[in-house]
Amino acid sequence: MSRPLxxxxxxxxxxxxxxxxxxxxxxxxxxxxPEYGLLNRxxxxxxxxxxxxIILAVSLNxxxxxxxxxxxxxxxxxxVGAYTxxxxxxxxxxxxxxxxxxxxxxxAGGLAAALLGLVVxxxxxxxxxxxLAIITLAxxxxxxxxxxxxxxxxxxxxIPGIGKLTTLPWxxxxxxxxxxxxxxxxxxxxxxxxLAVREDEIASxxxxxHTRRVKFLAFTLSSFGAGVAGALFAHLLQFISPRVFDxxxxxxxxxxxxxxxxxxxxxxxxxxxxxxxxxxxxxxSTVAALLSWLPAVVFDPLNEHFIRHLGVWRMVIMPLAxxxxxxxxxxxxxxxxxxxxxxxxxxxxxxxxxxxxxGRRDGAAHRD
Amino acid sequence: MALLTxxxxxxxxxxxxxxxxxxxxxxxxxxxxxxxPNGAGKTTVFNxxxxxxxxxxxxxxxxxxxxxxxxxxxxxxxxxxxxxQNIRLFRDLSVLDNVRIAHxxxxxxxxxxxxxxxxxxxxxxxxxxxxxxxxLSIFKLxxxxxxxxxxxxxxxxxxxxIARALAIGPELLLLDEPAAGMNPNEIDQLMxxxxxxxxxxxxxxLLIEHQMKLVMGICERxxxxxxxxxxxxxxxxxxxxxxxxxxxxxxxxPVA
Numbered sequence: 291m292s293r294p295l296x297x298x299x300x301x302x303x304x305x306x307x308x309x310x311x312x313x314x315x316x317x318x319x320x321x322x323x324p325e326y327g328l329l330n331r332x333x334x335x336x337x338x339x340x341x342x343x344i345i346l347a348v349s350l351n352x353x354x355x356x357x358x359x360x361x362x363x364x365x366x367x368x369x370v371g372a373y374t375x376x377x378x379x380x381x382x383x384x385x386x387x388x389x390x391x392x393x394x395x396x397x398a399g400g401l402a403a404a405l406l407g408l409v410v411x412x413x414x415x416x417x418x419x420x421x422l423a424i425i426t427l428a429x430x431x432x433x434x435x436x437x438x439x440x441x442x443x444x445x446x447x448x449i450p451g452i453g454k455l456t457t458l459p460w461x462x463x464x465x466x467x468x469x470x471x472x473x474x475x476x477x478x479x480x481x482x483x484x485l486a487v488r489e490d491e492i493a494s495x496x497x498x499x500h501t502r503r504v505k506f507l508a509f510t511l512s513s514f515g516a517g518v519a520g521a522l523f524a525h526l527l528q529f530i531s532p533r534v535f536d537x538x539x540x541x542x543x544x545x546x547x548x549x550x551x552x553x554x555x556x557x558x559x560x561x562x563x564x565x566x567x568x569x570x571x572x573x574x575s576t577v578a579a580l581l582s583w584l585p586a587v588v589f590d591p592l593n594e595h596f597i598r599h600l601g602v603w604r605m606v607i608m609p610l611a612x613x614x615x616x617x618x619x620x621x622x623x624x625x626x627x628x629x630x631x632x633x634x635x636x637x638x639x640x641x642x643x644x645x646x647x648x649g650r651r652d653g654a655a656h657r658d
Numbered sequence: 659m660a661l662l663t664x665x666x667x668x669x670x671x672x673x674x675x676x677x678x679x680x681x682x683x684x685x686x687x688x689x690x691x692x693x694x695p696n697g698a699g700k701t702t703v704f705n706x707x708x709x710x711x712x713x714x715x716x717x718x719x720x721x722x723x724x725x726x727x728x729x730x731x732x733x734x735x736x737x738x739x740x741x742x743q744n745i746r747l748f749r750d751l752s753v754l755d756n757v758r759i760a761h762x763x764x765x766x767x768x769x770x771x772x773x774x775x776x777x778x779x780x781x782x783x784x785x786x787x788x789x790x791x792x793x794l795s796i797f798k799l800x801x802x803x804x805x806x807x808x809x810x811x812x813x814x815x816x817x818x819x820i821a822r823a824l825a826i827g828p829e830l831l832l833l834d835e836p837a838a839g840m841n842p843n844e845i846d847q848l849m850x851x852x853x854x855x856x857x858x859x860x861x862x863x864l865l866i867e868h869q870m871k872l873v874m875g876i877c878e879r880x881x882x883x884x885x886x887x888x889x890x891x892x893x894x895x896x897x898x899x900x901x902x903x904x905x906x907x908x909x910x911x912p913v914a
Contacts, residue, residue: 500763
């Protein structure tokens with residue numbers, strides 16, 4: 291970027307009104323888009339998935355990125371949130387008369403998942419690394435088979451006919467809320483404790499960090515996020531079954547986290563958005579629609595040979611892109627760095643160098 | 659009454675006896691040295707005091723509190739700070755964050771206040787930043803607050819480690835080979851520095867060191883460990899001339 295442009299950009303990022311302004315604009319847009327049909331229903335749907343995936347990636351990053359563990363249980367927490375919320379809206383809460391009760395169900399889904407997150411935090415006191423990863427994988431399998439064996443919630447058949455209560459404004463609200471909570475947590479003594487645990491657990495204890503409490507809180511908040519996302523997901527898809535929340539679902543979220551970058555909230559938002567949008571763009575119908583402006587002479591053979599077979603290659607192209615990203619950015623696109631807008635003012639100023647000019651490092655990050 | 663008392667502390671690693679009846683009485687304000695050949699059990703003493711290991715038997719008391727059975731963070735919160743033989747900074751974190759992390763136990767806000775950035779959060783965080791920056795400026799590291807710890811040169815990493823240990827607000831400071839890897843000139847500076855922080859922060863210091871120049875130069879009292887047992891304890895002059903110490907370090911004296 292050229293120097294004056296860079297300065298304008300820096301000035302913009304310094305403005306106090308920037309974040310509230312963006313939030314208000316985003317909320318207004320999230321209401322306006324479905325209301326006035328600014329985007330077609332398919333794009334709206336993709337936007338909602340982007341929002342849900344942002345919640346999933348940011349919350350998983352807390353454990354896998356900031357804390358440096360490798361949890362595979364995220365889809366399990368998602369399932370708990372999804373089932374809790376779905377059962378509430380279908381059997382308990384009169385959402386048909388009072389749609390305003392939907393957030394109550396989402397919150398309950400998040401809290402139910404958080405409660406189970408506590409359970410997974412306990413083995414993390416004793417076990418780390420690969421072994422904890424295996425335990426979280428086991429936990430995911432347990433959640434899945436427990437649900438499969440409860441007839442009251444449909445067993446392996448799942449729950450069909452869930453109300454379509456997830457709307458764009460609600461996704462926007464919950465995504466902002468979860469990102470805000472995680473960001474606040476990260477920039478507190480507990481968040482620094484989480485980072486310290488990743489770096490050196492013994493040294494953290496000897497610097498007075500209550501590592502058990504810190505792990506408890508990180509797992510709880512992380513699974514709360516997964517629960518909220520699960521609740522929104524259930525009321526968007528309108529059908530859930532244990533198979534939806536298998537290890538493949540976890541893998542998707544892992545890819546978003548590691549693609550975007552570990553220990554970075556901005557990275558997870560980027561990763562979730564890129565992954566979701568790219569996978570949609572690679573659908574043959576989307577590519578065909580995107581390229582339909584080409585003259586028939588070019589488009590028709592392209593469609594014949596490439597676009598129509600893209601479906602087969604979609605799941606090759608995407609992982610291949612991931613491999614390339616990992617080779618060139620081993621910590622992900624934003625690994626260990628953060629967008630300046632997410633760093634609280636106090637933290638930003640505290641890290642500034644002594645010289646009044648403000649060094650180059652005043653830029654994007656402080657942890658790189 | 660002594661600030662730190664160890665009474666007949668024993669520790670076994672499996673069947674191996676690492677420490678066989680360790681005794682210590684450290685008075686408030688004292689600067690004491692712990693020396694001995696490699697493998698004598700010096701670092702084990704530090705690990706037992708700070709709760710990294712749990713003593714197999716015996717008692718360690720800090721003021722009126724029994725330390726055996728407490729977790730490291732509880733013991734550290736009682737204001738016992740330490741550094742490590744091989745530097746153990748939080749390498750990927752900033753210099754400032756290294757120091758801020760050590761304020762964990764002294765920050766007074768709850769998880770809810772942290773999640774919402776409300777209540778005492780702001781005031782406490784402001785105070786932590788101010789305290790940390792003051793500490794860094796004392797150690798001439800303030801300009802590097804935003805630098806990643808691993809990028810610092812060795813000497814500065816050593817300094818940062820001491821700064822981090824002081825950030826917990828210790829009354830007792832345990833230094834594990836602070837002069838490791840330093841040249842004679844740097845050791846002279848370090849000796850002055852340790853004396854200075856001792857006065858400035860009103861510390862009681864227990865240090866492990868192989869550099870005899872440093873140990874003999876600043877310690878008021880020295881305890882010599884060998885094979886997990888206390889060989890001798892006394893002022894530097896007495897240690898210097900004791901044949902048992904020479905023997906422990908260099909092997910048996912040749913027959914004259």
